[in-house]
Each structure stands twice: as C-alpha cells, then as structure tokens.
Amino acid sequence: MDVVVSQIFTGLSTGSIMLLAATGLVLTFGQMGVINMAHGEFIMAGSYTAYVVQQATASAGASLLISLVLGFLVGGAMGVIIEITLLRHLYHRPLDTLLVTFGVGLVLQQVARDVFGAPAVNVRTPSWLSGSVEVLGAVVPRTRLFILVLALVCLAALAAALQYTALGRRTRAVMQSRDLAESSGISSRRVDLTTFFIGSGLAGVAGVALTLIGSTSSTVGQSYLINAFLVVVAGGLGQLRGALIAAFVLGLLQSFLEYSTTASVAQVLVFVVIVVFLQFRPQGLFSLKTRSLV
Amino acid sequence: MSTTTPAAPARRWPAVPGPLRTGAGFALAAVVLFAVAPAVLSDFRLGLLGKFLCFAIVAAGIGLAWGRGGMLTLGQGLFFGMGAYVMAMHLKLADAQVRGDAVPDFMSIAGVRDVPGWWQPFASPVVTLLVVLLAPGAVAVLLGLMVFKRRVKGAYFAILSQALAAALATWVVGQQMLGGSNGLNRFRTFFGFDLSDPANRRLLFFIAAGTLLVVVAVVRQLMRSRYGELLVAVRDQEERVRFLGYDPANVKVVAYTVAATFAGIAGALFVPLVGIISPSDVGIVPSISFLIGVAIGGRDTLLGPVLGAIGIAWAESSLSESFPSAWVYAQGALFIVVVGFLPGGLASLGGVLRRRGRPAERVPHEEPDEPASVRTTEPEKEPVA
Structure with a gap:
C-alpha cells in the first residue's frame, strides 16, 4: 500500500514537471501553431537565471522568489525577441518553424556552454523547502510538492487569464478564427506577441523550478522538451485541461511502469502508449471543433 | 503539410534531370567516387568520405519523404539505429566466433556467459542482411499506416517521429547487452574481411559509394514516375488528392518506407566504416542534424539532399576538429538562415x-x-x- 501511494506521488511529481514544461507550449504550440524547439532553451535560461540570481543574493529563499519573477521575464523576453526577428516571417510554414527554432536552440545551448561552462551547476535549495513531509504514509520531498503546487498555480493562473481577462478573450478569439478576430478589430500581431511572451515566460518559470530537483546544464531544457510536446499533443492543441490530464496520466503511467520495469523501458512504453492513443483520438483528448478540413 | 509549398513551384521539373543528364551525372559520379577519390584521398580521409556517403544515403530518403512528400521525418535516427545496431550485433558475434569465444568481448567483461536469445538470429549473415534491408521498412509501413491513415500529420507527425528516435536512444542506453551509452565498437571483421586491412576498408568505401548511386537512381525513378507526381500533389494539396479518389495515406507510406529503408541501410554501412555505434548517433540531435544538409542542398531536388549532406558532414568534420564551439554556432545559424530564408536550399x-x-x-x-x-x-x- 505504501508502495502504491509513494508511486502515485512520484507519478504526480513527474506529471507536474511535464505540466510545468508544457504549460507554455500549450500557448505557443497549441494556440499559435508554432513548434518552438527553443522552448527547452527558454527553460534552460530560467534555470541559469536562478543560478545567477543566487550568486548575487545571500538568502536561498529570497533568491528563489526573485528568480521565479525574473525567470518569467527572461524567458518571455527571449521569446519576444525570437518572435519578432524570426517566427513572424514563418507563421505560414509551421514545419520550417520547427527547424529554425531548433537552430536557435543549438545556438543558445552553445552560448550557455561558453558563458557558464560545460559542467553542470547547482542551485541551493531554500531551507523551507529542504527535507520531506509524510503524506498518507509516503515520504515526499518538499521540493517536489512545491513544483506540484507551482505547476497547478501556473496552469490555474493561465486558465483564469484566458477565461476572464480582455487579453484572454482576444487570444481565444484569434485562436478560434484569426481572420474573423482581425476583422473585428483585434490586432492579431499584438495578441501573438503577448501570447508568445507569456508562453515563453512560463518556460522560464519551469526552468527556475527545475533547479530545485536537479542540476543545470546547457542541455537541461532539451531533456524535458519531448515529453512536454507529447503532453500537448496527447492533451489536444491549445487545451489546458487536456494538458493537465495528459501530464498527470503520463506521469503516473511512467512511475508505475518504471516500478515494474526500468526507467528507459518505461519511457519507451509511454511513447508507444501515446502513438496508440493517437490512433483513437488523433486530435488529442480535447479538441477545438472547427469545420476546417485540416 | 497542407500549407504553402516549400520551394518556388515554377522551377520544379529541372530538379529532376532527364535521361541524358542523368546518365552523364552517374558516369561522372562513378568516376569521382571509384577512381578519383581513392587516388587522391588518404585511407583516413577515404573512410571519412565513406561516413559522409552514409549520411548522404539517409539524406536521399529524407529528400523524398520531406522535400517531395512534405513529411517532416525528424526520427530517421530510429531506422538508422535499427540498421546500425543489427549490423553491429552481427559483427560482434562474428568477431567472437573468429576468436573462438562464446560471447562478444564486451559481454565477457560484464560477466555474461551466454549470448542472449534475441542476439542469436544475428549470428547468421543472411538473417542480418535481411533484417537490415526489411526491418526498418516494415516498421515504417506499420507506423506509417497507423499515423497517416488516421490523418495525423504536420507537426504531430514530426513530434511523434522525433519521440520514436528519442525512445530508441533511451531504450538503448538502458540495454547493457547493447553496450548502454558506450554503444558497440571495436569491430575486427566484416563478413570475413579483416577491417584493419586498408584494401578491405577501401572495398567498404566502394560498397557505400555503390549503394549511394543505387539509392539516387531509385529516388530519381520515383520522382519521375506518376507516383512522384502524386507525392508532390499530396504534399501541396492533400485534400484535393483525396477528393480525386486517391488515398494520400498510401502515397505517404511508400515514401516514408523508402526513406526508412535507406536510413537502415546507411546505418548498417556506417557501423563497419566508422567502427562504433552509440545512442548519441541515433537520438534526437543526430536525427534532426540529418535534415540540415537536405535543407541546404535543396530539399525537393534529386541531388540537393545528397550533395548538401556530404558538404555539411565535410564542413562539420573539418570545422569541429579545430573549432568545436564555432561549428555548433554555424550549424544553428545554417538552420536559421537556410530554412528560414532560403527554403529551396x-x-x-x-x-x-x-x-x-x-x-x-x-x-x-x-x-x-x-x-x-x-x-x-x-x-x-x-x-x-
């Protein structure tokens, strides 16, 4: 029983990490159709932001809170720069966007290696996050709990913003029908930029949070990226609740498979499950109903 | 995939040369590969060129699937790795047999006494060659039918194919019997030929060169056939092709399968030529890197992918020897500039x-x-x- 509970928590934790990495993608990939392979490098930028901030501040707790904000801004700023310089020329060629942003990712990784060095760096965990708590007989590290909460908070904040703010309404309008939104006076250009800023900023936040559970190197973002994309694909493009369910289901699946097999076999099986799942629901868990053929 | 065409449509047909130019081109290529290259290049450089030719074989397949068919095959490392690991397993078993050992050297170091059951079939050269030739294609048919029949396309397909390459790399890392993250290396013989003999290594290069010529010929025939036109039509207007009564899924599966088979063959040639196969040769990054040469050369042309792949591999090996970090910047910049601003290559x-x-x-x-x-x-x- 204890084993089951602790596997469930491992799964929820894995799921929350995937969710955190994927939340930004729900916006940029789901909403705008941009396959941003540099998203992983925005995560990395967030991680290094946390590292730099910690070098400058004495208290690990304060630096975490500062870096969460700064990580958002750094990720967002990088997203906006790439959107303005490259992506807006490529909206009609989504597959080429993928390759171009992969190139951006390669460059950013090398920049990180040249600036911070090849060896991985570590960020100290604040004292109020070290140690673990016991939940239902399972020992859960506080950092993992923090990430779980942070992922849910980010998702909820994003969902609320999309649902209730004027910006959110405009974003949804552009997503549902770009032409109609434009003809109703919405500047889709500005919506694109803001959406991309927020989506990339969330990658930065994910990066900051990930420093709590692992060390930071230039390839940190890449390792989370594929899973994040799969969460978005399985959840349905642009569907926050789809991403939520997909992330936790995949996390739990992986944790239980890992328990009965090995980590690498579990990862492979998760991929296979997703391919089979898309057989039955090619559009993912939830999908926006449109009349378009494609 | 259903979006606008990647290259200027006006100059599509010259991309596939006619019979006369093709014949001349093949003659020239044969002279360069079989006479000039061995005469001019040192044994080491010739081996390197052989490795580039393997990448060119993969690139020819990608050119067909991606350039002509619009399928962004980000996971060719899966098929490349299948061919490579199957060949590597055979070579390890053959080496052990030559030396009279029960198991390949790396297994005996790990304390394994018996060859695992799933290795056994690859002791036979015939089975190995059949698996190299057929297995990647068979997997591609299965995957292709699953994916394309359900009309999963565009970004979804790209991400799925990438995930599969990642899955293979992840799985191999966990397999101690495949050398884990170190991979399989130190091959001594190739179907009975001693790999340390320069003459045999030259023979291996000729096999790679011959394979590349065959592969290019196959791609040319496919491009010029009715099928080739159908493939381009599916890339540009999939729905219209469907309304005309064709099943675009079948059209795509063929190109995907051909590309996968090429990648598998290339992987099998890569192993004896380069002498090592490891997860870092089959994962996400090498899979995407296959694409850059294709994009630079001109993805929807016949020779563009092949020449682009050779050129890029050559640039990488000469640049990264002296400036490793400069090469990464150059590679990133090439992706951005070529794909972003010169999609025709x-x-x-x-x-x-x-x-x-x-x-x-x-x-x-x-x-x-x-x-x-x-x-x-x-x-x-x-x-x-």
Whole structure:
C-alpha cells in the first residue's frame, strides 16, 4: 500500500514537471501553431537565471522568489525577441518553424556552454523547502510538492487569464478564427506577441523550478522538451485541461511502469502508449471543433 | 503539410534531370567516387568520405519523404539505429566466433556467459542482411499506416517521429547487452574481411559509394514516375488528392518506407566504416542534424539532399576538429538562415538571386501592360493623399 501511494506521488511529481514544461507550449504550440524547439532553451535560461540570481543574493529563499519573477521575464523576453526577428516571417510554414527554432536552440545551448561552462551547476535549495513531509504514509520531498503546487498555480493562473481577462478573450478569439478576430478589430500581431511572451515566460518559470530537483546544464531544457510536446499533443492543441490530464496520466503511467520495469523501458512504453492513443483520438483528448478540413 | 509549398513551384521539373543528364551525372559520379577519390584521398580521409556517403544515403530518403512528400521525418535516427545496431550485433558475434569465444568481448567483461536469445538470429549473415534491408521498412509501413491513415500529420507527425528516435536512444542506453551509452565498437571483421586491412576498408568505401548511386537512381525513378507526381500533389494539396479518389495515406507510406529503408541501410554501412555505434548517433540531435544538409542542398531536388549532406558532414568534420564551439554556432545559424530564408536550399539560390537582382528586367517580361498604367495613375493619387 505504501508502495502504491509513494508511486502515485512520484507519478504526480513527474506529471507536474511535464505540466510545468508544457504549460507554455500549450500557448505557443497549441494556440499559435508554432513548434518552438527553443522552448527547452527558454527553460534552460530560467534555470541559469536562478543560478545567477543566487550568486548575487545571500538568502536561498529570497533568491528563489526573485528568480521565479525574473525567470518569467527572461524567458518571455527571449521569446519576444525570437518572435519578432524570426517566427513572424514563418507563421505560414509551421514545419520550417520547427527547424529554425531548433537552430536557435543549438545556438543558445552553445552560448550557455561558453558563458557558464560545460559542467553542470547547482542551485541551493531554500531551507523551507529542504527535507520531506509524510503524506498518507509516503515520504515526499518538499521540493517536489512545491513544483506540484507551482505547476497547478501556473496552469490555474493561465486558465483564469484566458477565461476572464480582455487579453484572454482576444487570444481565444484569434485562436478560434484569426481572420474573423482581425476583422473585428483585434490586432492579431499584438495578441501573438503577448501570447508568445507569456508562453515563453512560463518556460522560464519551469526552468527556475527545475533547479530545485536537479542540476543545470546547457542541455537541461532539451531533456524535458519531448515529453512536454507529447503532453500537448496527447492533451489536444491549445487545451489546458487536456494538458493537465495528459501530464498527470503520463506521469503516473511512467512511475508505475518504471516500478515494474526500468526507467528507459518505461519511457519507451509511454511513447508507444501515446502513438496508440493517437490512433483513437488523433486530435488529442480535447479538441477545438472547427469545420476546417485540416 | 497542407500549407504553402516549400520551394518556388515554377522551377520544379529541372530538379529532376532527364535521361541524358542523368546518365552523364552517374558516369561522372562513378568516376569521382571509384577512381578519383581513392587516388587522391588518404585511407583516413577515404573512410571519412565513406561516413559522409552514409549520411548522404539517409539524406536521399529524407529528400523524398520531406522535400517531395512534405513529411517532416525528424526520427530517421530510429531506422538508422535499427540498421546500425543489427549490423553491429552481427559483427560482434562474428568477431567472437573468429576468436573462438562464446560471447562478444564486451559481454565477457560484464560477466555474461551466454549470448542472449534475441542476439542469436544475428549470428547468421543472411538473417542480418535481411533484417537490415526489411526491418526498418516494415516498421515504417506499420507506423506509417497507423499515423497517416488516421490523418495525423504536420507537426504531430514530426513530434511523434522525433519521440520514436528519442525512445530508441533511451531504450538503448538502458540495454547493457547493447553496450548502454558506450554503444558497440571495436569491430575486427566484416563478413570475413579483416577491417584493419586498408584494401578491405577501401572495398567498404566502394560498397557505400555503390549503394549511394543505387539509392539516387531509385529516388530519381520515383520522382519521375506518376507516383512522384502524386507525392508532390499530396504534399501541396492533400485534400484535393483525396477528393480525386486517391488515398494520400498510401502515397505517404511508400515514401516514408523508402526513406526508412535507406536510413537502415546507411546505418548498417556506417557501423563497419566508422567502427562504433552509440545512442548519441541515433537520438534526437543526430536525427534532426540529418535534415540540415537536405535543407541546404535543396530539399525537393534529386541531388540537393545528397550533395548538401556530404558538404555539411565535410564542413562539420573539418570545422569541429579545430573549432568545436564555432561549428555548433554555424550549424544553428545554417538552420536559421537556410530554412528560414532560403527554403529551396542552395539549389534555388540562382533563381532567387536572378529574381531579386534584376527586377527591371523581370517586370516587362511578366506583366507588359501593368507598369505603364501604374505610372499614369500614381501622380494623380498623390495630391489627394
């Protein structure tokens, strides 16, 4: 029983990490159709932001809170720069966007290696996050709990913003029908930029949070990226609740498979499950109903 | 995939040369590969060129699937790795047999006494060759039918295929019997030929060169056939092809399967030529890197992918020897510049420059009447504004 509970928590934790990495993608990939392979490098930028901030501040707790904000801004700023310089020329060629942003990712990784060095760096965990708590007989590290909460908070904040703010309404309008939104006076250009800023900023936040559970190197973002994309694909493009369910289901699946097999076999099986799942629901868990053929 | 065409549609047909130019091209390539290269290059450089030819074989398949078929195959490392690991397993078993050991060297170091059951079939060269030739294609047919019949396409397909390459790499890392993250290396013989003998290594190069010529010939025939036109039609207007009564899924599966088979063959040649196969040769990054040469050369042309792949591999090996970090920047920049701003690759550069460089010449040819009328209306409009 204890084993089951602790596997469930491992799964929820894995799921929350995937969710955190994927939340930004729900916006940029789901909403705008941009396959941003540099998203992983925005995560990395967030991680290094946390590292730099910690070098400058004495208290690990304060630096975490500062870096969460700064990580958002750094990720967002990088997203906006790439959107303005490259992506807006490529909206009609989504597959080429993928390759171009992969190139951006390669460059950013090398920049990180040249600036911070090849060896991985570590960020100290604040004292109020070290140690673990016991939940239902399972020992859960506080950092993992923090990430779980942070992922849910980010998702909820994003969902609320999309649902209730004027910006959110405009974003949804552009997503549902770009032409109609434009003809109703919405500047889709500005919506694109803001959406991309927020989506990339969330990658930065994910990066900051990930420093709590692992060390930071230039390839940190890449390792989370594929899973994040799969969460978005399985959840349905642009569907926050789809991403939520997909992330936790995949996390739990992986944790239980890992328990009965090995980590690498579990990862492979998760991929296979997703391919089979898309057989039955090619559009993912939830999908926006449109009349378009494609 | 259903979006706009990647290259200028006006100059598509010259991309596939006619019979005369093809014959001349093959003769020239044969002379260069079989006579000039071995005479000019040292044994080491010839081995390197052989490795580039393997990448070129993969690239030819990607050119067909991606350039002509619009399927962004980000996971060719899966098929490359299948061919490579199957060949590597056979070579390890054959080496052990030559030395009279029960198990390959790396297994006996790990304390394994018996060859695992799933290794057994690859002791036979016939089975190995059959698996190399057929297994990647069979997997591609299965995957392709699953994916394309359900109309999973575009970004979804790209991400799925990438995930599969990642899955293979992840799985191999966990497999101690495949050498884990170190991979399989130190092969001594190739179907009975001693790999340390330069003459045999040269033979291996000739096999790779011959394979590349065959592969290019196959791609050319496919491009010029009715099937080739159908493939381009599916890339440009999938729905319209469907309404005409074809099943685009079948069309795509064929190109995907051909590309996968090429990648598998290339992987099998890569192993004896390079002497090592490890998860870092089959994961996400190498899978995407296969694409850059294709994009640079001109993805929807016959020779562009092949020449692009060779050129990029050559640039990488010569640049990264002396400036490893500069190469990464260059590779990133190439992805950004070529894919972003020259989607037709270098093959389209001539056309692009001609169009940009001489606008005055172009206008009278294409729209003889318009400039005059524009000129007369413009001065009238200006006072109003």
